[in-house]
Amino acid sequence: MQEMDAAQLAPQLSEDRSSEDAQLQAILEAIVYITDEPLTAQQIAAAIGQPIDKIKRLLDQLVAEFAKLEHGLSIREIAGGYKMATKAEHHEAVRAFVKKLTPPLKLSLPALETLAVIAYKQPVTTPEIMDIRGVQGAGVIKTLLDRKLIAEAGRKDVVGRPLTYKTTKEFLVQFGLKDLKELPTLKEFEELGRLELVEESAQAEPAVEHPAADA
Amino acid sequence: MQEMDAAQLAPQLSEDRSSEDAQLQAILEAIVYITDEPLTAQQIAAAIGQPIDKIKRLLDQLVAEFAKLEHGLSIREIAGGYKMATKAEHHEAVRAFVKKLTPPLKLSLPALETLAVIAYKQPVTTPEIMDIRGVQGAGVIKTLLDRKLIAEAGRKDVVGRPLTYKTTKEFLVQFGLKDLKELPTLKEFEELGRLELVEESAQAEPAVEHPAADA
Amino acid sequence: MSSPLNFHLEQYDGPLDLLLDLIRKQEINIYDIPIARITQQYLEYMQKAAEMDIELSAEFVYMAATLIHIKSRMLLPRDPELDKLLPEEDPRQELVDRLLEHERFKSAAEMLQQKRVVEEAVWSNPQIAQFRAEDDDPGLAVTLFDLVKTFQTVMERAKHRPVYEVDTEDVSVPDMIRYLRNVFDQESGPVSARDLFERQRSRRAMICLFLALLELVKLQALGLTQPDSFGEIGLKRLKGFEAAFAGGETLAAIEQGYN
Numbered sequence: 001m002q003e004m005d006a007a008q009l010a011p012q013l014s015e016d017r018s019s020e021d022a023q024l025q026a027i028l029e030a031i032v033y034i035t036d037e038p039l040t041a042q043q044i045a046a047a048i049g050q051p052i053d054k055i056k057r058l059l060d061q062l063v064a065e066f067a068k069l070e071h072g073l074s075i076r077e078i079a080g081g082y083k084m085a086t087k088a089e090h091h092e093a094v095r096a097f098v099k100k101l102t103p104p105l106k107l108s109l110p111a112l113e114t115l116a117v118i119a120y121k122q123p124v125t126t127p128e129i130m131d132i133r134g135v136q137g138a139g140v141i142k143t144l145l146d147r148k149l150i151a152e153a154g155r156k157d158v159v160g161r162p163l164t165y166k167t168t169k170e171f172l173v174q175f176g177l178k179d180l181k182e183l184p185t186l187k188e189f190e191e192l193g194r195l196e197l198v199e200e201s202a203q204a205e206p207a208v209e210h211p212a213a214d215a
Numbered sequence: 216m217q218e219m220d221a222a223q224l225a226p227q228l229s230e231d232r233s234s235e236d237a238q239l240q241a242i243l244e245a246i247v248y249i250t251d252e253p254l255t256a257q258q259i260a261a262a263i264g265q266p267i268d269k270i271k272r273l274l275d276q277l278v279a280e281f282a283k284l285e286h287g288l289s290i291r292e293i294a295g296g297y298k299m300a301t302k303a304e305h306h307e308a309v310r311a312f313v314k315k316l317t318p319p320l321k322l323s324l325p326a327l328e329t330l331a332v333i334a335y336k337q338p339v340t341t342p343e344i345m346d347i348r349g350v351q352g353a354g355v356i357k358t359l360l361d362r363k364l365i366a367e368a369g370r371k372d373v374v375g376r377p378l379t380y381k382t383t384k385e386f387l388v389q390f391g392l393k394d395l396k397e398l399p400t401l402k403e404f405e406e407l408g409r410l411e412l413v414e415e416s417a418q419a420e421p422a423v424e425h426p427a428a429d430a
Numbered sequence: 431m432s433s434p435l436n437f438h439l440e441q442y443d444g445p446l447d448l449l450l451d452l453i454r455k456q457e458i459n460i461y462d463i464p465i466a467r468i469t470q471q472y473l474e475y476m477q478k479a480a481e482m483d484i485e486l487s488a489e490f491v492y493m494a495a496t497l498i499h500i501k502s503r504m505l506l507p508r509d510p511e512l513d514k515l516l517p518e519e520d521p522r523q524e525l526v527d528r529l530l531e532h533e534r535f536k537s538a539a540e541m542l543q544q545k546r547v548v549e550e551a552v553w554s555n556p557q558i559a560q561f562r563a564e565d566d567d568p569g570l571a572v573t574l575f576d577l578v579k580t581f582q583t584v585m586e587r588a589k590h591r592p593v594y595e596v597d598t599e600d601v602s603v604p605d606m607i608r609y610l611r612n613v614f615d616q617e618s619g620p621v622s623a624r625d626l627f628e629r630q631r632s633r634r635a636m637i638c639l640f641l642a643l644l645e646l647v648k649l650q651a652l653g654l655t656q657p658d659s660f661g662e663i664g665l666k667r668l669k670g671f672e673a674a675f676a677g678g679e680t681l682a683a684i685e686q687g688y689n
Contacts, residue, residue, distance in 0.1 A: 022285040027308045030287030030301040034309060035316075036556035047315040048308065070237040072245030076552075083554060086245040091551030093242045096262050097250050104550050109539065110443050116538035132531055135444035135489055175545040176552070189537040190530070249555050301557070313561040322572050324580075331581035342629040347588055374633050390574045401585065404578045 024050065025058050032062070038081025038173065079172035080179055105147065105174055111140040115149060119171070120186055123153040123164035141165065149174065239265065240273050247277070253296025320362060326355040330364060334386070334398060338368040338379035356380065364389065441484070445493035446532040448475060453529070460529060463522055465504060469497040500525065601635045604685045606642035610652070611675055620655050620664035645684055649674040 031044060041059055045052040059082055063075045066084075072094075074087050086094050107115070110133075117129045126138045144150045144165075153166035172179065246259060256274055260267040274297055278290045281299075289302045301309055322330065325348075332344050341356060359365045368381035382395070392398065442448040452471050453460055473494060479486050503521040520526075613621065623643075630636045643665070646652040650670035656663050674680055 019284070025285050026287035026302065027305050027312075028287065029285075030305045030309050031312055033288055033299075033301060034313070034557045034561060036554075036558050039316075043316070044312075047312045069234070070240050070244075072241035072243065073248055084248075084556075085552045085554040086249060087241070088548045088551040090242050090245045093263050094245045094249055094553060097246050097254070098553055099251070105546060107543075107546070112539040112542050113443075113535055116535050116542055119542070120535070120538060132535060133444060134446035134493075134528065134532060136487060174549060175542055176549045177545070183538075184541065186534045186538065189534045189541075249553050251555070310561055313558060327572060327576065327580045328584050331577050332584060334577065335581050340628075342625065345625065346629060348584055349588060374630065374636060375628055377628055390577060392574070399574075399578050401578075401582055404582055 021058065024054070025062060028055070028058055028062055032059075032075055032082050032084050035083065038078045038083040040081045043081070076176065077178045078176055079169045107143075108140070110135070111143055114140045115144055115167070115171070118144070118150050118165050119167050119180065119183060122166040123156070124166075125156050125162040125164050127162060129165075236273065239263075239269070240277060243270070243273055243277055247274075247290055247297050247299050250298070253293045253298040255296045258296070323355065323358075325350070326358050329355045330359055330382075330386075333359070333365050333380050334382050334395075335401075337381040337395075338371070339381075340371050340377040340379050342377060344380075444487070445472075445490050446529060447536075448472065448490075449493070449525075450529055450533055450536070460526060463526065465497065465501050465522060469494075469501050472497055496525065601632070601638050603638050603641045603645065603688045604681065606635070606638040607645060607681065607684065609639075610642055610646060614652065614665075614667045614671060620666045623654075623663040623665055626665070641688075646674065649680060651675070 027048065028044065031048075032039070041056045042052055044059075045055040048055075059075075063077070063082070065071070066074050072087055072090050073084055075082055075084050113133055114129055117132050118124055121128065121132070126141060129141075130136055130138070141150070145152075148168055148170045150165045150171065151168050153164045155161040156164050167180070171177075177183065242263065243259065246263075247254065256267055256271045259274075260270040263270075274290075278292070278297070280286070281289050287302055287305050288299055290297055290299050328348055329344055332347050333339055336343065336347065344356075356365070360367075363383055363385045365380045365386065366383045368379045370376040371379050386392075387394065440451070442451065449468065449472065452458075452468055453463065458464065458468070476486060476490060476494060500521045508518060613626070627636055627639060630639055643652065647654060650668050651674035652671065653666045653668045654663060655666055
C-alpha cells in the first residue's frame with residue numbers, strides 16, 4: 001500500500017521533471033543512434049549543456065532499457081563511450097540484411113598472443129614480448145601496427161632504448177571492451193585453467209536451472 | 216480487478232508465446248535498424264520465415280513503442296516499408312550536437328597575424344609578411360594554405376620573383392564576409408574602439424535610471 | 431613408452447608451445463615435470479621434424495639444450511651440508527614459471543578471439559553522415575573582430591619597431607651592415623640567410639647584403655651555420671657582435687673602404 005501511495009503522489013510532484021527527463025532521454029537515444037565513434041558521457045554532456053551526472057544517469061537508464069529481451073539493439077559501453085549496435089544473439093537473422101559486411105578481422109594465433117602480451121604488459125618492448133612467447137619474430141608487431149590495434153608508446157630507458165608498444169582505442173573497439181580494466185586478470189586465467197576440469201562436468205546444470213530462474 | 220486477474224493468468228498461459236514474440240520483436244528491431252532501404256513486412260517475413268500477419272502485428276507494436284515520448288528514434292512507414300530514423304522534433308538538438316562534436320579550428324597567434332596581414336595587404340609575399348610582422352618564420356603559411364584560407368596568387372615581378380598570397384573564398388565564408396571590401400578598415404576599427412568606450416559608459420546609465428522609470 | 435606425437439607431426443609456434451602440448455596432452459603435473467621423459471619426447475619431435483624437412487627455428491635448439499642442462503643438474507648429487515646452508519632452487523623452476531606465464535597468455539589470446547567472435551556478430555549503422563553533410567567544415571574559433579584586432583596590433587608593433595629603412599636605389603654596404611645590426615639586435619637565434627636575401631627588393635641590395643655579411647663574418651660578429659650538408663644556411667650572432675659595433679671605428683673603416 002505504501003508503494004501505491006508513493007506512486008500516486010509522484011506524478012504530480014515530478015511531472016515536469018520526468019517529462020523533461022523523457023525528452024532528454026529521447027535526445028540521448030537519437031544521439032547515440034547517429035554517432036559512429038563511441039561517445040563519452042562527458043562529450044555528450046558538454047555538447048548539449050547538461051550536467052554530467054544527469055547525463056550519466058539517463059544513459060545508464062537507456063542502457064538498461066535496451067538490455068531488455070524485447071530489444072534487438074543494445075547500447076554498449078565501448079572504449080570509454082556509448083555506441084548503439086545490434087545484439088550479437090540475433091546475428092543470424094540480421095546477417096541476411098547486412099549489406100556492407102565489415103571485413104572480419106582475421107588474426108593469426110601468434111598475432112593474438114602478441115596482442116594479448118601487449119594488452120597485459122603495456123608499455124612493453126619487442127624483446128620482452130618475445131621472451132614471454134618464447135619465439136623470435138617481430139613480424140606480427142607490424143601487422144598489429146598496420147591494423148592500428150597497437151601503437152608505439154615511446155622508448156624504454158634501458159640500454160639500447162628500445163621502443164615500447166601499447167594497445168589503442170581501436171583495440172578496445174574491435175574487441176568490444178569498455179576499457180583495459182575490463183580484461184580479466186592473468187591470475188583469473190590461471191584459476192580458470194585449474195577450474196576447467198571441474199566445470200566441464202558441472203556445465204549441464206546452469207542450462208537446466210535457467211528457465212526456473214526466470215519464472 | 217479484472218485486469219489484475221488477466222495479468223495473473225497471462226504469464227502462465229502465454230509465457231512461451233510472449234517470450235517468443237519478444238524475441239521476434241527484438242529481431243525486427245535489429246533488422247529495421249540495420250537496413251538503409253525501407254523494408255516491407257513481406258520481405259522481412261520471407262527472410263526470417265514467419266507468417267506475414269504475425270510480422271505485421273509485431274511491426275505495428277514496434278512502431279507504437281518507438282512513438283512514445285521517451286524515444287528519440289521512430290520507426291516510420293515509408294514507401295510501403297519500415298525504416299528507422301531520428302524523430303524530426305529532435306533534429307535541431309542532434310544537428311547542434313554534431314556541430315559541437317567537430318571542434319572549431321583554432322588558429323595560433325602567428326597564424327592569425329599572418330592571415331590578418333595577407334587579408335589587408337594582398338597580394339603579398341612571404342618576405343613582406345615577415346617584414347610587417349617583424350618576425351622570422353614562414354611555417355604558418357603552410358597551415359593557412361592547408362586550411363584553404365589563403366591561396367597562391369602568382370609571382371611578384373621583383374628580384375627572386377617571390378610567390379604572393381591572397382585570401383580565398385573560404386576565408387570570406389569563415390568570417391562571414393560578402394567580399395573583401397567588407398573588411399573593416401583600420402580607421403573604422405579605431406572608431407569602433409572609441410565608440411565602445413562611449414557605449415560602455417552609456418550602458419551604466421539605464422541601470423541607474425531604471426528605478427526612476429519604474430516609479 | 432610411446433610418444434604422444436607418434437602419429438602426426440603438429441606445427442608449433444615455438445618450443446614453449448610444444449612443451450605445453452606435451453605436458454597437457456599427457457596430463458602431467460606441471461609443477462613436477464618428469465624432465466627426462468619430456469626431454470626425450472621433445473628430442474624425438476625435433477628428429478621427426480628434421481626427417482620430414484620441417485625447419486625448426488633456433489629457439490627449438492636452444493630449448494633442447496636447456497632441457498638437457500636441467501636434466502643433468504637433476505642427476506647430479508647435491509652436498510647435503512651445502513643444501514642446508516644454501517638450499518638450491520628446483521632446476522625446473524624457471525622453466526615451469528615460463529611455461530605457466532606462456533600458458534596464461536595463450537588463454538588471454540583465446541579470450542580475445544572469443545571477444546572478436548562476438549564483435550563480428552554485432553553490427554552498427556551510424557547515421558551521422560546525414561547530419562554532417564549540411565555543415566561540412568568546422569568553423570573557425572576566430573571572429574572577424576579578432577582578425578581586425580590582430581592586424582591592428584601587428585601594425586602598431588611595426589610602427590614602434592626601430593626599422594632601418596633601406597632605400598633600394600642607392601643602398602650601400604654600410605647601409606646593409608646597419609640593417610643587419612638591426613635584425614640581429616632583435617634575433618639571438620639563427621636567421622635563415624635565404625629569408626634575408628628574399629627580403630631584398632633589388633639586385634643591388636642583394637649584392638650589398640652579401641658583402642655586408644662577409645664583412646661581419648670576418649669581424650666575427652656573425653657566424654654561418656648549416657645543420658645538414660646542402661641544407662639551409664643560417665646566420666647567428668656571435669660573441670664578437672657587440673664588440674664590432676661598440677666603437678664607431680670598425681664601421682667607419684669599412685665605410686671608408688667602400689666609398
